[in-house]
Amino acid sequence: MDAIITIDVERLYPGAEKGTYQFLSLLHNSGIKGTFFITGDVISNCPEIVNQIVKAGHEIASHGFSHPGHPDNFQLPYLMDLDLDEAREEIRRSKQVFRQYGYNARGFRAPGFRIKKEFLNIVGQYFEYDSSIVNSFFPGDKYKRLPRVPSKIGNVLEIPVSNLNLCRIPLGTPYFLTPGPVWLIKLLKWLGTTNPIILYFHCFDLVGLNNQALPHSRFKKKWYFEKCGPENIYFFESLFSFLLERGIRFRTCQEISEDLKEA
């Protein structure tokens, strides 16, 4: 069984730069290489972060150019709310900024996992794979009929985020920081998930956001943002140990994409 750790590095809250470096040392200590989805504005404003991620041997991929939903751009539309031309420009620009800094990003993940199926074709014109699909059972989820394992959709390989079998809770920190690693591990044992397991976390998971004015709903703040902080190192250490003890092999999205090309 394989697992891919993906970390979204987006509009930086104060201190989230430090959070990214903490993730790098956490992954280093566990001997894991992962995939970092990074926004264009992070590359432009903090190229050193990207440099350090690459130096540590991780894969870098695009998380769009700008990332709505953060305090200073809360009202910006998400990719799925753009028309076709605007979406193409956003996707193209996010590829281009990597080139400007001498990198080739092979993958794309839409901010907030909000993408339209018809935009996947545009992603395929610029990238080898997409990782914007979370196939859950939540009301209004538009991805229900899409595959739960890496599969070709039109011209692009989709590497969807995994979710638990039966209940389809996505395997990302917004859902598990509050219940903690013990519950995540129990649910993984009881319900299982797909192979490879594709998990997603955020650069600010290890940063205390409590005293920052966040524009999100009370529920989202209580459930997720107020749970972010350095104490979550325990969460990740427990989860990584559980996966390593089970002999699960850690890969990057790019490696899975290469495997599937050869198959």
Ligand SMILES: [Zn+2]
């Ligand atoms: Zn994001």
